[in-house]
Amino acid sequence: MTDAPDLAAALIAENFSRDGGGVLHVGGLPLTDLAEEFGTPLFVYDAEVMRRTYRALRAALAGFAEIDYSVKANPNPAVIRVFHEEGAGAEIASGAEFAAALEAGVPPEKILFAGPGKGAADLDRVVAGGIGEIHLENREEILRVAAAAERHGVTVRVALRINPGAAAQGGAMRMGGKPSPFGFDEEEMEAAIDAVEAQGPLRLIGLHLFAGTQGLKAETLLGQWAYGLGLAARIAGRTGRPLETIDLGGGLGIPYFSGDAALDLATLRAGMPDLIATLRADPSLAGARVVLEPGRYLAGPAGLYVARVLAVKESRGSRFVITDGGMHHHLAASGNLGQIVKRDFPLAAVTETGGERAATAVVGPLCTPLDMLARAAPLPPLAEGDLVAVLQSGAYGLTASPTGFLSHPMPAELLVDGGAATVIRPSE
Template identity: 45%
Template sequence: MRTQIDKAHDLAERFGGWKDGVLAPGGVKVSDIAAEHGTPFYLYHGEMIVDRVRRVREALGGDVEVTYSVKANPNLAVTQVIAREHLTGAEVASSGELVVARTAGFEPEDIVFAGPAKTDEELEMAVREGIFAVNVESVNEINRLAAVAERHDKNIGVGLRINPAQQLMGSGMRMGGTVGQFGLDEADLEEAVRRTLAHPEHMTLRGIHVYTATQVFEVDPLIEHCRNIFELALKTADLAGRPLEMVDFGGGFGVPYFEKLEEFDLERFGAGFQELLAHYRTDPRLEGCRFVFELGRYLVADAGLYVTKVIDVKDMKGKTFVTTDGGMNHHLTATGNMGQVFRKAYPILNLSRSPGEGEPVALAGPCCTPLDMFGTNIPLADPEPGDLVGVFYSGAYGFSASNLGFLSHPNPAEILIWQGEARLLRPVGKPEDVLKGQEALV
C-alpha cells in the first residue's frame, strides 16, 4: 500500500513534473507564482481538468452526458475551461451557481438545478432562464414551481429527485437510500408524477434524478445501483404514460485523498455501465432519453493545489510544529473540519526542498484554535520559514467551501495554469478587505 508521501510525489509529477524542489506546471514555477502574487493561493491546472473530462466521456461512452457539479469549484475560469469543451452540461445548486454556469457559457438546455430548499426567487430564475430541468425534491416544491411557471406563463422542465428505497453501499457519504432532507421518498413517486402532469401547459416531466452518495470507490455496487435507477426510470415512465427525456444517475466517483484508498477504476466502471446501457436503451420507454452523470469533485480535485508559506518552526515538548500563513480559514476540508468523522491528512509536500520524506511534524495554520491543523504526523522535508507547502487534491471544495471570514485573515488568491501561463483569477486579499460592505456608526 502506497503511503501518503508516495501519493504526494505521484501527484506532484502529474501536476507539474516536480524535480529537485521545483514544481512547474505548464512550465511555470510555483515559486515564481508565489514571488509575484504572494501566498496563500489556490493553483488550478486547466489542462489536467480538460484531460479528466475527456477521459470520463471516453470511458462512459459517447451516448452518455457528463454534467459538471458547479458546487465542487464555482470559480468562473475553472467553469469556463469545462464549458468550452462542449462535452458537458452543468448542475447547479443555487442562483449564484446558475449565474456562474450561464456566464461560463453553458446553454440553458444543458443545465439542471438541484437542492433541497430552493427559494421562490431561485425557481423564478430557473424558469426565466428556461433551463432543461429543475430537479424537485418534494411534492410541495412541484406545486411551488408550477405556480411560478404559471405566473410567468412559461413551461419548465421537471426532474424528480428520488430518494430510493435501496441504499448504495461502499460509499463515503450517503444522501439517499436513508432518512434525510434530499429528494422525494420513493413511496411518493406516483403522487409526484401525478402532480407534475397536472400542469401540462407549464411543466414538462423530463425524468428522474437519483444522487445517493459521494466518494464511491467500489465499482460493482455502483453498477448495480445504476441498474436499480434504470428500473426506477421505467417505473416512472409507466406512471407517466410516456417515455422519459432524462435519467440522471448522480455520480460520486471517489477521489483517493487518504491512505489505503486506491483510484476509482473509471475504465472498469465505464465498461460495466456501457453493457448495462446496451440492455436498457432499446426499451421504448427510454427512447430519445438523455443519460446523465453529474460529477464535480472527480473532474477537478486533483487539478488543484493549495500553496501556503511556512511562517515558523518550533519544538514543543519533543514535537516539531510548523505554522503556515493559511489553514482552516482557507481550506476547511484539508484540515478535516467539513464534517469528517476521522480527520486524516491530505497528500502534502514541502515544495521548496528536494524530494524526500523528512521527519513527521505537526502542520498548523494561523487560526487561534487547535482545530486549525493539516495533520499531526506529516513527513515534511526539512521545513524552514519561507518554504512553500503544497496541499494536493485541492481543486474541489477548497476556496468556496471554507470559512474565509474566520479571524479576518486576508483571502487566498486563485490562479489558473492555462496554455503555459499563470493567469491571476483573484488576487490575494488585503487586511482592509474585512471592512468591505460594512457600514460604520455615524
C-alpha cells in the same frame, strides 16, 4: 500509482512535475515563482489536468452517459468554462451558480438546478433565464416551481430526485437508503409523480438519483446506475411517456489517503455494454439523455493550495509548522467539512530538499485547534519562508470554507493554461 505509500509523491508524478532542484511545477510553471508573484496563500489550478480527467471519464462512459459539471465543487467561472469547452453542461444549486455558469458560456438549456431548498427568488431567476431542468425534492418545491412557471408564463421541465432504497447505497457518504432531506423516498415515488402531473405548468421529463459520494469502487457505481435505470422505467410507466433525462448523479471519488485506490475507469468502461443494453431494450428509456454530474472527480486533482511557512516549533516531542494558510480557506483539508474526507489530505513541500522526513503537524494562523491542515504529514525539514502545497484541492476549497473567520484576506486563485498563469480571482 495512487495506492503508493506516499500518495502526495504519486499525485505529483501523475499530474504535475518537479525540476532538477526539487521545485514543484504546475503546467510547466514553478510554484515558487507563482507564490512570489501572486502572494500566499494561493490556489492554483491546472486546466490541462482538468481536460485530461474529463476526456478519460468521457471515454469510459462512451455510448451510455454524458457529463454535466457539478458547479458546487468549484464555482469559479474560469473553471466551469474549461469543462464547458470540453462539452459539459452544468449542474447548479443556487441562483448565483446559475449566473456563474452563464458567465462561463454554458447555455441555460444545458443547466440543471438541484438542491433540497430552492427559494422563490432563485427559482424566478432561473425560470426567467430559461433553465433546462429543475429537479424537485419535496412537495413544497413542486408548488413553488409551478408558481414560478405561472408567473413567467412558461412550462418548466422538471425531474424527480429520488432517495433510493438501501439497495442503491454506496460511497464514503451514503445519500440513499436512509432518512434524508434530499429527494422523495422511493416508497412515495408514485405519489410524487402524481403530484407533479397535477401541475399544468410542469412537465415531468426525468429522474435524478444520487445515492452516495466519494465513491472509489467502480462496481458500486455500476450497481447504483443500473438501479437508477429501473427507477427511471417506473417513472415512465407511471406517466405513460418516455423519459427525456436520466440523471444518475455524481459521487465519483478521488484518492485522499495512501490506502485509497483511484477509481478504475477500465472497470467502468467494461460495465457500459450491460447498461446500454438495458436502455435500448426499453422504449421508454431508449431516447433519454443519461447524464452524470461529477464535480470533485473532475476539478479536485487539478488544484493545489499553497501556503508559506511562518514558523516551525517543537512542542513536547511534536513538530509543528505554522503557515499563513488554513481552514478559513480550505475547510475540507482540516477535516471539518462533513464526514466525507477527514485529514490528512496529501501534502508536500513545494521544494523537495531530500532531507529526512518526519511526521509534521501543519497548522494555520487561526486561534483554534481546528485550524490544522495535517496532523502527521511526512515532510522534510522546513523553515520560515518555505512553501507547502495541499494536493487534491481543486474542489471544495475556497468557496466551501469559512472565509470570514478571523477576517484574514482572501487568497488569489490562478488558472494555469498553455504555460501562462491567469488570475481568476484576485487576492484581497
